[in-house]
Amino acid sequence: MTIELQNDLRARVIEMLKDNVDDSDALDQLGPDDELTVLGINSVTFIKLVIAAEMEFGVTWKDEDLDFRNFMTINSIMNYIIASDDENE
């Protein structure tokens, strides 16, 4: 994946997060490897994020494969999407 694409993906992930967390202002201060739990994401809102990601990026995950830990940081979400993308193709 090229740098542009990666930057693009990051922007889209952040955009998606903004729509789905309580405290979207705090998101701006968040680094790519900072834990999202500070935004108030927990195991329930996590599903909300998953669904948002599925809709946004056109991937689907089986519930038994979903692991909260893959959604802990912006980078891990990106990796998860990229990996699933590859699988789907």
Next chain:
Amino acid sequence: MKAAQIIFEQVAAGKMDRATGLQVLKALKLQQQSSGVKDIAVIGVGLDMPHANTLEQFWANIRDGQQFVRPLPLDRQRDTRPFITQFTSLREHEITFSQGGYLDQIDQFDYGFFNLSPKEAALMDPNQRLFLETAWKTIEDAGYGGNRLKGSRTGVYLGYADWPVYGQYISKRQPTLVDMASVGNTPSLIASRISYLLDFKGPAFLVDTACSSSLVAVHLACMALRNGDCDQALAGGVKVCLLPVDDVFAIGIESSNARTSTFDDSSDGTVWGEGTAALLLKPLERAVADRDRIYAVIKGSAVNQDGASAGITAPNAQAQEQLLLQAWKDADVPPDSISYIEAHGTGTKLGDPIEIDGIKRAFRQRTSKQQFCAVGSVKTNVGHLDSASGIVGLVKAIAALQYKQLPPTLHFTRPNRKIAFESSPVYVNDQLRNWEGRGTPLRCGVSSFGFSGTNCHVVLEEPPTKQPSFAVERVDTQPKRERAVLCLSAKSESGVKQLVNEYATFLRHSIADLRSICYTANTGRGHYGHRLALTAYDKEELCQKLTQLQQTGLTSVPTMDGVYYGEHRLRNVQRGEIQVGALTSEQLIAKNEQGRERIQQMMARTTSYADGLDEICRLYTEGADIEWQLLDMDEEIGTVSVPTYPFQRSRCWLELADEYTSEHYQALQGGDQNSIEIGECNPVRTDEAAVVDTTSSSNIVVKLTGRDSRQYNETEQTIANVWGMLLGLSEINVYDSFFELGGNSIQAIRMEVELERQHVTISSDDLYRFSSITELAANVIGSSREIALNERQELPIATLAVAQTEAAATAATMSQAEATVVRLTEAESDRTAIQVIIPAIEPFNDVFYKNCFFNSVFPVVRHFGQDPLCIMLNDLILYEYDQKDERGQQAASLDRGYRIRYDEQYPMQQMFQQLNMKVDIRADSSNIVAELIEAISHGSPVVVWVDAYYESIRKDTFEKEHLDHTLLVYGYNKEEQIFHVIEHDRRENLSYKSCVLPFADLEQGHVGFRERYLYRGHEATHYIFSAAPAPLTILEKVFRLDNAYEALLNGRTHLLEQSVQALTRYIESFRRWTSDEEQLKLHLEDTIAFCNEVINAKHVESYRIRQLYGLESDTLQSINRIIKKWDEVRKGVVRYLYLPVYKPEVFEACCVRLQEVVEEEQRLAQLLLTPCN
């Protein structure tokens, strides 16, 4: 033979020529023949026995026929009760203390002298503390104190055979302190701690053969000296009674009348006693060559076993006979030259006749003489010291040889009818007699037989007849030749004063030559920071000077002729401050050099002896190391007995035991009847609560000393508080080194962590460079000044102002009466410090247990050294279906009946008692802020209920939502008007952190809670925690973590069955609710809530299983599978919440998972019911 091998190899390798090799081999062989060590000299004796801590006192007691069996002193009863209730089935009122030969105190110890912190010393087994002091005294008594034996091949042989009561108590009651207590309670370290302190290279170990342990230790030490394992050896024994109760620990040999009446017809057993004694042993030839004081000579010894006797603990006359013959052979002395035997003499019906029978049989093999040998037993005086009994008998025999008298054995009125003394070689010595040899040196034997069957006998002889001249005072032919110097030093001024007193008395009685006394004191003792040097021409002058010092104190030293006193401490780094008496290593080296030069000049007579002497005394008191032995090269000087180190003892005992009184017992009994639950579900009314006194809470502010100005900055105080908490000190000199006070590398790391929490940044490495408070604080302030400035600018001043205004507004709305209270408490709170932060409070984020209350309490539990796991293991976690609920609700919402139930085994109040925590439960407060400050300044953390709506640090509720919630308050700052609290920023999120909360927020939160929630499901507003005394035994099994689940499930397995039934029923409901979209919409929220509740509870289960059984256990894997399945179910349901597209197959899959959960739950229950899974 190693040397020979080396020679052969060297010759073979051509590195040594053949002729030289042969020569060396011959010389070696010759040397071995001539140095065949056999006789062992006793050169030092140390003891701590009832009413005696020197051999002289002990001898006087025995000689005068005193006996020391008595009831247990009251203080000791208080200290012992917790052990008894912990380890026996006795309840408080059932305890009957045994009579015994008790020491007055076993809690006193000079921890500072041994570089231990008071905390570590308090956690140390009293056996280890007592023996350590006695070992030190013994070495000093031999004249080898200070560094003289440092690095030597000295062995330590200790007879010890006891249950580790003290350590076990800690592991039961204060498990979090086990790491700190482990060294002090490992029995083998009783022997090796002295080796560590003095860098001994010889073997160090415990000998356990039951009652004969210490005499066997002496035997092994002699063997080791003979075969060259070590150059000198310390041998001894120690015994304290920590469970001195009648009957419980009886082994069947106890006397019925609390007397040990050895060899008397009425005798029916023994009485237990306490004490410690040690000997320093050395090959006789070496001792003579080294001009050591020789108390007695061990000619030979033997050890054997009863083998298959009448019973494993029954004695065997034949084995005893063989033992004596073997010992006599080893000693190589004619048996009829032995005129006294210190018998094992327990006074039992079986033991006494067998012992005399064994002696008789042995003598009869070698002589037919009648009644030529006296027998006696020190057990009639001091009782049976169990593993230490042999060494005490030996010490009595050594004293008898010294004083050439045979002391009386007591309680002997009528000879035991089963013993025919008339026709035996022995007679019972029941009166004091002069002891005269029959043309041979005085000889005696000492027996000690073990309950284990291992027997030991030692043959002693009086020291070589030629008395060294130094042991008696010389009549000086040239009076007033030169002044002698006596150096007295200690680690404290009070220690020096004590030495002055002891020497003033000692000099009046000692017959030894003054120069030998000074030589022993100067070369045979360590030299410490507080030093006194006295010069005198004779004993009389010295006595006068000491008496003057006794009367006028050390301040009069400058006015006295030839007397010097100084205090110094060594400092590696001086940072700006010059302290009186502080020496850098460079300065010390210079002083040492000056001292050496002076002595050389004195020897070479290039300076007058008198001038030189005054100069070196001055240097000495300034801290110089003076080689005193160079001043006394005289052949006629040798080691004599002089006073040993003046230990400055203070109480070192488990804190738990401290407050234990029968009043507490009654209070607890009362508390039990009104058992009370606290927490969100079952709160308590204040009037019902067993409100316990808070007066005994420890004050956490450490007093600083050492600086003349008495001014200490805030950083120093903060460091001191943490330091004091870690080491258990209430007062610290700012110049004292962390490590000399007993700190170690692990505590250094804890220092770093604790100080970080108080916003003082250090690195544990800094402590090695800046080991005193003064240095460390200077370093911290120096490096953090800029950061501190920046932080100050960032302070949200505006917020503070608002907070104060709100506080004022709140105050204004209060009633008149309340306002009065405010003024009163404000006056009171003036006495409290501006800032207090209770140390060792860490957020608990491992798991979210039940509700916020517990997550606020767990840091407190840990603060008091307890494990939150104990509280978590008080509940069975169950699925529950409440039919009543369902009927009430009917069709509207059928799932309301399902929930998770935490089924408590014991009420929470009892749990806190069990964890040695007191909780003062309060409802309502007219001035919560003042109350919190008061509690915290006493070291009591407080859990407070608030309405989280008013908490500015909450992201989810602040000014959005009302929520009943708890905070843990553990610190305050009156200037900044803030509390230090542990809080999370949103509910059920494991992100508890240390935060600060304005006084006003807490006040409002408290008022809000009272208005909205108090007496509407909540009965309390805050809980003040403090340490409690050791409680009683009711709930012990809860804390046996190894079988925690067994205890929890005991008799309640039906609850588990009901739980699975409820789950099965839930699956049916779940299937119904998810069967179509309409149903699902109706039940969605409750289903998700239930899933959340279950998963959270299962995480608690997983946490405690992991703590108990570890990561690898089947149980953990089982519970984790359950969590995973529930998580999948939740995902399926939540997915519909956010993306409402109804897919029946998703919910069918969920039902399958739930069915699997049922199976897994049953498997888990089986695993938990199987012990040791």
